[in-house]
Amino acid sequence: MDPFRSLLLLSSLFSVAAPHSILQISPGSRRHGDRSAWKGDELYCDSWRFSVETNDAGIWTQVPERCVGFVREYMTGERYASDCGMVSNNSMSFAGGVKIAGDGKDAWIFDIDETLLSNLPYYAAHGFGSEVFDETAYNEWANLADAPAIPASLMLYNVLKRLKFKLILLTGRTEVQRNATAKNLLLAGYSNWERLILRGIDDVGKPALVYKSHKRAELEGEGYRIHGNSVELCSCDSVALSYGNRRQFSSLWA
Ligand SMILES: *[C@@H]1O[C@H](CO)[C@@H](O)[C@H](O)[C@H]1NC(C)=O
Ligand SMILES: *[C@@H]1O[C@H](CO)[C@@H](O)[C@H](O)[C@H]1NC(C)=O
Ligand SMILES: [Mg+2]
Numbered sequence: 001m002d003p004f005r006s007l008l009l010l011s012s013l014f015s016v017a018a019p020h021s022i023l024q025i026s027p028g029s030r031r032h033g034d035r036s037a038w039k040g041d042e043l044y045c046d047s048w049r050f051s052v053e054t055n056d057a058g059i060w061t062q063v064p065e066r067c068v069g070f071v072r073e074y075m076t077g078e079r080y081a082s083d084c085g086m087v088s089n090n091s092m093s094f095a096g097g098v099k100i101a102g103d104g105k106d107a108w109i110f111d112i113d114e115t116l117l118s119n120l121p122y123y124a125a126h127g128f129g130s131e132v133f134d135e136t137a138y139n140e141w142a143n144l145a146d147a148p149a150i151p152a153s154l155m156l157y158n159v160l161k162r163l164k165f166k167l168i169l170l171t172g173r174t175e176v177q178r179n180a181t182a183k184n185l186l187l188a189g190y191s192n193w194e195r196l197i198l199r200g201i202d203d204v205g206k207p208a209l210v211y212k213s214h215k216r217a218e219l220e221g222e223g224y225r226i227h228g229n230s231v232e233l234c235s236c237d238s239v240a241l242s243y244g245n246r247r248q249f250s251s252l253w254a
Helices: 035-053 065-076 078-096 120-125 135-142 151-162 175-188 208-221 238-242 245-253
Strands: 106-110 166-174 195-199 225-231
Touching: 035 065, 065 078, 065 120, 078 151, 078 225, 106 151, 106 208, 120 135, 135 175, 151 166, 151 225, 166 175, 166 208, 175 195, 208 225
Parallel strands: 106 166, 106 225, 166 195
Antiparallel strands: none
């Protein structure tokens, strides 16, 4: 039997819709000082990113000061776009090999933030992860329902829909955010999900790993066969890791 399969989905920040465009950020601002100093930071910061993505760095709260420019460059440049496309392509080729039984129980789970929806506009306005995460400000932003889709995710979502997977959205957001979340998803182009699962009163405060594992077990109890689980790889902010998505992925993948 195939073990539970979890596929990373990078949040792609490359082609965020025009109104949210990162081009609002001054293009020259990323290179302070001379080129060799920047190069030294680039090497260090690429290693930092690697250690975060492999979870070697463990819990962290802020992007190191010297890596803020790197993160901005990475998240808004073509590298992230390519990484994202790769994960989406991998997911699609895996999904194409799944036999759909036709009983409506073949499911694929998506996280929402930094998976279906990009939080880039928020992070662009908040120092690209250099600030400690401010949950209140973040929730206020999320409630505007203005987050753009991540294009590679939207493509994957629609391909899975055509393949007749049941798409289940499992998010760390809470029930009070249901309407704003659904509205945002629809505006961003997502439709026809099977279920949108948010944290209820009893789930608030549970680590993401516990909450999401529990929900997946409930779904399996209802007879769903979960073929894929798309979560962010590295949102390069403190949210993903403080919510434990990275660990969740690592342990499932092992
Ligand atoms: C993903 O697949 C598309 C379509 O085949 C291709 O154009 C693109 O280059 C692929 N991306 C990556 C990163 O492999
Ligand atoms: C969410 O939307 C439903 C249906 O439109 C409405 O009845 C409900 O009051 C809304 N809930 C909140 C918390 O806004
Ligand atoms: Mg998330």
